[in-house]
Amino acid sequence: MNLRIRVKGARGPDPVERPPPGEREGTRVLERGRRPPPGLTVYVERRPLESMLRRAGVAGDYEVGGFLLGASCRHDGRRFVEITAQVPAVKAESARAHLTFGVEAVREFHETHAERYPGTTVLGWWHTHPGYGLFLSSDDMFIHTSFYAAEHHVAIVIDPRAGPREEIGVFVWEEPGEVSPRPRSLVVYEDERPRRAPRRER
Numbered sequence: 001m002n003l004r005i006r007v008k009g010a011r012g013p014d015p016v017e018r019p020p021p022g023e024r025e026g027t028r029v030l031e032r033g034r035r036p037p038p039g040l041t042v043y044v045e046r047r048p049l050e051s052m053l054r055r056a057g058v059a060g061d062y063e064v065g066g067f068l069l070g071a072s073c074r075h076d077g078r079r080f081v082e083i084t085a086q087v088p089a090v091k092a093e094s095a096r097a098h099l100t101f102g103v104e105a106v107r108e109f110h111e112t113h114a115e116r117y118p119g120t121t122v123l124g125w126w127h128t129h130p131g132y133g134l135f136l137s138s139d140d141m142f143i144h145t146s147f148y149a150a151e152h153h154v155a156i157v158i159d160p161r162a163g164p165r166e167e168i169g170v171f172v173w174e175e176p177g178e179v180s181p182r183p184r185s186l187v188v189y190e191d192e193r194p195r196r197a198p199r200r201e202r
């Protein structure tokens with residue numbers, strides 16, 4: 001089955017012009033992956049990353065997932081995204097080796113995003129594949145092409161059973177209509193600036 005579903009316009013919001021983490025005051029890169037995607041670097045803050053890994057570990061053989069929020073940026077002609085929060089998809093039904101990341105869950109999140117998380121951009125989604133590796137299935141591609149077809153959209157897959165090596169990977173649009181053929185690396189960073197308000201993340 002060849003699913004060719006496009007959301008309108010693959011451009012996304014205008015990127016914010018600013019230096020990436022590590023080149024900006026108060027930020028520090030903790031880990032540079034060995035296999036970054038070409039074109040779009042994906043930075044993830046330590047806190048939401050740990051929150052995803054913790055949820056993935058606790059859920060064990062059950063698939064879980066959520067949404068990725070942050071900023072789409074540009075600096076010196078380089079494009080990057082910064083993931084600064086993850087929001088669990090509570091409406092998605094979790095079952096062993098199958099996550100119904102339903103269209104309803106995604107739609108509801110997108111409708112409430114602007115009021116619940118002002119100032120952030122939806123950067124994509126994440127979910128787990130316990131014990132069966134890092135890839136996007138045809139169901140995953142349906143979600144990704146339906147809702148996350150813009151150039152700043154990414155999909156993170158976590159396999160909590162894989163051991164530390166290939167536990168996590170990110171998929172980006174490497175060409176229009178072409179998602180990364182293999183999982184790519186995230187760049188993990190720390191934001192040491194004080195927070196304006198305590199953030200609620202689980």
Ligand SMILES: [Zn+2]
Pocket residue numbers: 127128129135136137140
């Ligand atoms: Zn999947």
